Amino acid sequence: MTTVGLTNGVANIIMQLSLPPVGHGVSESRVHSGSPRRYPLKRARTTGQYLALSVMGSDEDRAVMREAVAEVHTAVHSRADSPVKYSGNSRELQVWVAMCLFKYYLDQYTLVHGPLDDHTLDELTRAAEPLATGVNVRSSEWPQTWADYQRRWDETLPALSIDPVVHHEFETLSDLTFVGEAWGSIGYALARVGGPAYQFMTRATLPPEFRAMMGWDWTAADERRLQRVLKVLRVLDTVINPFALQLFYRLYIADFRLRRRLGRPVLGGLHVIDTPIRDGGGLRRLARARLRKSV
Secondary structure, X not given: OXXXXXXXXXXXXXXXXXXXXXXXXXXXXXXXXXXXXXXXXXXXXXXXXXXXXXXXXXXXXXXXXXXXXXXXXXXXXXXXXXXXXXEXXXXXXXXXXXXXXXXHHHHHHXXXXXXXXXXXXXXXXXXXXHHHHOOOOOHHHOOOOHHHHHHHHHHHHHHOOOOHHHHHHHHHHHOOOHHHHHHOHHHHHHHHHHHHHHHHHHHHHOOHHHHHHHOOOOOHHHHHHHHHHHXXXXXXXXXXXXXXXXXXXXXXXXXXXXXXXXXXXXXXXXXXXXXXXXXXXXXXXXXXXXXXXXX
16 A cells, blocks of 8 residues: 555546446446445445455455445346446456456555566465455456456456546546535535646556546656656655555454444445436435525
């Protein structure tokens, strides 16, 4: 884990959702209780807990999370008017998602410290298996060598594309305007302050082939700016050492275990609505107030 990991989350989401069934599954989501467009802090917590448990949790922790994720994903499925067929619990789709999550760690590390050798990549590939088994992928379906991982990654690339509707959602994620859908004027104000820098880092940490699918350019000036940012982040990494960064994961795990002990749903209550989130379903009070003012 590095400080770059604080900036490349949306870039990784774009990679995951560039597989059309995954992208449309999220775009058409009616799971109000788990939407970052309605509960951004809650979604950040639950995603962080999934990653923390995959990396540092116990088998018991992972089993509980696996059941909770499967329950939520049961509510994610295509309908008659969906552009493509999908199921939230499709192991084939979840393998791709897990492969992208693995790259979340690889990309942030190599940007700061440089490339890894094949032996280390083999070890890390095997160690990354809980990222997949946590979403009900069988161990046998996860690549056990870096060469196998790279082969499967390359085989999937031709199937990737970004629909205009999904593209718009990526834009609002990358510039943080999605927070405004949950928090109204407060969220949009935060997006104006932090959105440009976060959007730049999303473009910067997105691999070139995905950047091309988004229609984003990358200039020599952009590259020079990125290298300046990385110099700062490398310094921060020596100050905020890996043990300090791991503290966030330990806090996520502690919160997860406390929720279990108190008998609370680890992902919160499941609330599914009729209208897709992207079409305005389940707007929260602050966002509704802003909408009324604009009408």
